Amino acid sequence: MSNTSSDDIQLAEMFKALGNPHRLLIFQRLSNCCLPGTRCDLEQTMRFSVGQLGEGMEIAPSTLSHHLKELHRSGLIKMSRQGKRVDCWIDPAVLNRLAGFFYNPSENEMRGDRDVG
Amino acid sequence: MSNTSSDDIQLAEMFKALGNPHRLLIFQRLSNCCLPGTRCDLEQTMRFSVGQLGEGMEIAPSTLSHHLKELHRSGLIKMSRQGKRVDCWIDPAVLNRLAGFFYNPSENEMRGDRDVG
DNA sequence: ACTAGTATTCGACATATTTCGAAATATAGA
C-alpha cells in the first residue's frame, strides 16, 4: 500500500468498526442524542452506560465489552468509569470529521439551505 | 440482534467495505471528482477503469477485482463494461446518504456559515 | 471484610477476510 496516510488508516479503522451491525447499532444509540423532533444542547452529548447500551441486544456481556473496546480503539467513542458503571459517548468532532469525508461540495444545490439569505 | 432494520444492515455493509484500507483508497480516488480547488459538474461523476484504479496500489489484479466486487456489492460503487475495460464510479446519492448519517443537526453553529449576516 | 452489581480479560472455537497465482472469460483488432 503505497499511498495511504496514517489519517486514512484511522478512517478505515473507524469504518471497520461501524461495519459490524452490533457496533453500528451501539453507535446509532449514542448519536441519536435527542428524541425525534427535539433539539439537544451542544455540551450535552448523550451518555449511556455499557449495560444500557447492551439492553435489547442479544449478545453476551463479554461480547458487548469487546465491541465497545473496538469502537473506542478506532476513536469513535469515549469511555469513562462513573462509579460502578462505565459511561460511553461520542465526541461531536468525530461526527463532523466523518460527515465531512462524504460531503461533496459540488452538491450544495441539493441541500438547498446554504445560500445567502 | 433484535433491533436492526435491513436499511441499517446495508449501511453496515457499506462501512465494512470502507473499512479496508485498499478499498477506502479506491473509494477516495472515485470521490475526488475534481482537482483541488476545482468544481465539477453534478452529472459528471468521475469514472476510472479497474486498471486505472489499481495503479500505484501494490496488489494483484485478482485482489483488486475482489475489492471492487465488495464495493459494488455493498452498493458503494457502480460498474459497467466499456469495451475491453470496466468503468467504476460513485452514485452521488450514496455520498448524500452517508454524509446524512453522520450529520448532527445540533451542531449548526460549529459549521460557522449558517448564521444571519 | 464481605457482598452485590457492573464491566473486562482470557482462552477457545467457528467463521470470515485478505491475499495470491493459475486458469478462464470478454473484447477489440489484425
Next chain:
DNA sequence: TCTATATTTCGAAATATGTCGAATACTAGT
C-alpha cells in the same frame, strides 16, 4: 481465427473477527 489487453473466477493458505463461558477486576454499600 489468432493475439493482445483487461478483468474475473477459482481454489488455497494465512490471518482476523465474532462469539461465548468462566474467571477476574472494580466500585459502592453493609
